[in-house]
Amino acid sequence: MSAEERLERARVLYERAVFDGEAGVLEVADRELDAVEAGLALARGRIMHARFFEDGNEDPRELALFERATELYRALGDPRGESESLLWVGLLHQVVRGDDDTAVPFLERSHELAARAGDKLLMSYALRHLGTAEHAAGRLETARERLEESVRLRRELGFWPGVAANLVGLIYIAAAQGRRDDALALAKEASALAEASGARNIAHQIEEARTRV
Structure with missing residues (x-):
């Protein structure tokens, strides 16, 4: 259901409560509005995250928005929404703050909930x-396994820019493991997909990545 549909439903429920005296409909309206708020918080946080790549500055509101979305989705019993908001909490800690130790538990929980919801993306x-966290920790084989599984899922979905992005990480891993031919083959495929x-x-x-192989 879209945000517009949820807002319209909340308006209708308001009228049913005020004009018809229906009991309990305001609790339903609250849930509809909580879902809208969660989606808006997530969307605003993502925009702030994107701005980090433009100016290199963390917006102090970003984490609070992702945490609010997580809180709302959890209360709504929405594992897919909670998975997405937890993913962004993890990304903030990993990408913006460079803190893999803090990020990993959020990423692991996000993966668990996404699997439960059947959301391959x-x-x-x-x-x-x-x-990425495994790679940074020097656990190259585990990093390779994680990225290859991500590539497999993205191929199934036809998410080709995402496949190319993951192949970049696999190029570096192959190079670090001394698999130069594999690294060059990955670079060739990634270039074709990106183009x-x-x-x-x-x-x-x-x-x-190719220049470093």
Whole structure:
């Protein structure tokens, strides 16, 4: 249900409570509005996260927005929504603050809830960033497994820019493991995918990785 539909339903429930005296409908209206608030908090937090890549500054409101979304989705009994908000909490700690130790439990819980909800895209994101944490910790084989599973899910979904992004990480892992031929083959595939999907930022990352092989 869209935000507009939820807001309209809340309006109708208000009228039923005020004009018809129906008991209990305001609790339903509250839940509809909580779902809208959770979605808005998540959306605002994502925009703040994107701005970090423009100016390198963390917005102090970002974490509070993701935590509020998590709280609301949990209260609503929405595992998919909770998974997404926890993913963004993890990303803030990992990407913005460079703190994998804090990020990993949020990412693991996000993956667990995404699997329960059957959301392969969210699973792929959690696995990607869990793989990144393993790579940073020097656990290359585990990092490879996480990223390869994320790639598999993204291939199933036809999420080709996301596949290309994950291949960048696999290029670095292959190079670190001395698998130069594998690294070059991954770079070739990643370049083709990035070009076909117009993912220019990923294409730059691929070229940088290729120069280091």
